[in-house]
Amino acid sequence: MCGIAGIFDLYDRRPIDRDILSRMNDIQRHRGPDDGGVHIEPGIGLAHRRLSIIDLSAGHQPLSNEDGTVWVSYNGEIYNFKELMNELSRRGHVFRTRCDTEVIVHAWEEWGEKCVHHFRGMFAFAVWDRNRATLFLARDRLGIKPLYYALLPDGHLIFGSELKALFAHPHLPRQLDPLAVEDYFAFGYVPDPRTILRCAEKLAPGHTLTLCRGVSTPEPRQYWDVALEPRTLDSELAAAETLMEKLREAVDIRLVADVPLGAFLSGGVDSSAVVATMAQLSNDPVRTCSIGFSDPAFDEARYAEQVARRYGTDHYSVQVDQDDFGLVDRLADVYDEPYADSSAMPTYRVCELARQRVKVALSGDGGDELFAGYRRYRWHLHEQRVRGLLPSSLRQPLFGTLGRLYPKLDWAPRIFRAKTTFQALARDALEGYFHSVAVIPNELRHSLFSEVMHRELQGYEALEVLRSHARHGPEHPLLQVQYLDMKTYLPGDILTKVDRASMAHGLEVRVPLLDHPFVEWAGGLPPNFKYQAGEGKYLFKQGLRPYLSEEILYRSKMGFAVPLAAWFRGPLRERVRAVVTGQTLAETGLFETRTLRRLVDQHLSGVRDYSAPIWSLLMFDAFLRRAIEGEPSAGTSSLIDDALDGEARSVAKLS
Secondary structure, three states: OEEEEEEEEOOOOOOOOHHHHHHHHHOOHHHOEOEEEEEEEOOEEEEEEEOOOOOOOOOOOOEEOOOOOEEEEEEEEEOOHHHHHHHHHHOOOOOOOOOHHHHHHHHHHHHHHHHHHHOOEEEEEEEEEOOOOEEEEEEOOOOOOOOEEEEOOOOEEEEEOOHHHHHOOOOOOOOEOHHHHHHHHHHOOOOOOEOOEOOEEEOOOOEEEEEEOOOOOOOOEEOOOOOOOOOOOOOHHHHHHHHHHHHHHHHHOOOOOOOOEEEEOOOOHHHHHHHHHHHHHOOOOOEEEEEEEOOHHHOOHHHHHHHHHHHOOEEEEEEEOOOOOOOHHHHHHHHOOOOOOOOHHHHHHHHHHHHOOOOEEEOOOOHHHHHOOOHHHHHHHHHHHHHHHOOHHHHHHHHHHHHHHOOOOOOOOHHHHHHHOHHHHHOOHHHHHHHHHOOOOHHHHHHHEOHHHHHHHOOOOOHHHHHHHHOOOOOOHHHHHHHHHHHOHHHHHHHHHHHHHHHOOOOEEEOHHHOHHHHHHHOOOOHHHHEEOOEEOHHHHHHHOOOOOHHHHHOOOOOOOOOHHHHHHOOOHHHHHHHHOOHHHHHOOOEOHHHHHHHHHHHHHOOOOOHHHHHHHHHHHHHHHHHHHHOHHHOOOOOOOOOOOHHHHHHHOOO
């Protein structure tokens, strides 16, 4: 795994500033501590940080073809690189290394933009073709690897694996995007392709960007999308057997590495499935790692140990203090953008633990989205059945009135609150699902923002993110929300969390359940093969029954939870009050200060559980302070200046 960065002059061949490019590269050193390189020619500069996994002695990047006319800077792993190397060799291409990086160079020469269709793996890369005066950027199908880019006012396009690489450029405009702020406080992350900055974007999963000097502007093109189209299958038993065969193949191709390799093992269905499959394919004991918590309510260690014993893994586990809130400030450095998934803290710790023993780890990410494992899917289907009993002309006023009369359950856990209120039933399907996944509900979020912020939003709501994707997705209620999660939550939250936490420790994480042929096959499963009799992952669990115990397969899902509510009323009490009602948030002009004070007062008194919005505000404040004060390049330019237009400028400036 690696980090990439670059600068491209869209309109001319002006010299590239090596110092700036090196700064963009070096700020991502954690992604590739083993090696680094820069290639510069008129109007283009590519940079790379390397984490050596395959062909340790070669593979230095940026890497070129034989005559130096095509160069690549690449982050990821292409698992079918040997097959592609053989095919391209038969077509006359000459290889100097045995690494997957060189495959990209020759695949571009052979197939041009269509080269991405031949790659099986996770990747984000930039190819420079001097003869065509073309820069080609690409991101893998599911969004496992990140890629950010921005067009600067002077006509330079800059890109990098993390937003911090763009922040290292002194000419990057640092104005917040109000729409991204709304998205963040709704979802807890900024969904692709938007970023927290007006001028910057993420290249969306399954997209490429082709830039020809003098004739193009950034217009991403989609080359792949997840297709959840049910097909007819012979039998449940045959489908389960095929599923396991395809899982074995997806895991097997991810076991190639010239460095120590292992797996995360939480004791949940997905990670246990990956470890069980690895054990069947490996001659040596699989290295596994997990973390436990001092509070039994959050601890899954005994389930991980059960799987480890069954498969004789070389298991390593440590217990993390439940009051491990020392990472609060560190998260802003790791994630760049505001990011409010508190499970990032235990994820950071398990990556830290894994890196002590291995350099590559396999994970079970993607199983919940692919096989309908989230509890919210069950509630969504229940709601849809209720909606189907009454026409909207009756349902909306009836449940809307009941929702206003019934006591609000702000104190309840989010999944309970979102799915048991009458308001959810008054909404249409997309609004109801948005209500279930929103970190901060609409009413509270609206009261959080200032009048100036509302004018800037001009009626925009984060619900539009789901509506825009739903236009291209399936209509079946289960398949629709699976599709929405695979377009938003999976790349924006889950994969972002794992990529940044693992890369912060120089650890490569591979995700066999997101192998795109596996995803394409599983996407064709009928809905009743995913969810049946109130059970998600139905077929997946049926296929795993010979390999995992009933307790592992059918226990309640726990996840990496942390006790935010208790922290905020206990050891972080004074910090919460100081930050949420403090100067940094107030001076942005984004928030209604009375609402901020009310949130803190009611949470600290125990009247309401506002831990989710408070955590979101803490992470937003940490982002602002880091972006303004943390990087020398950001210190001379206000992040908030001109973030809002007109009236807001006088109150939003933080120079």
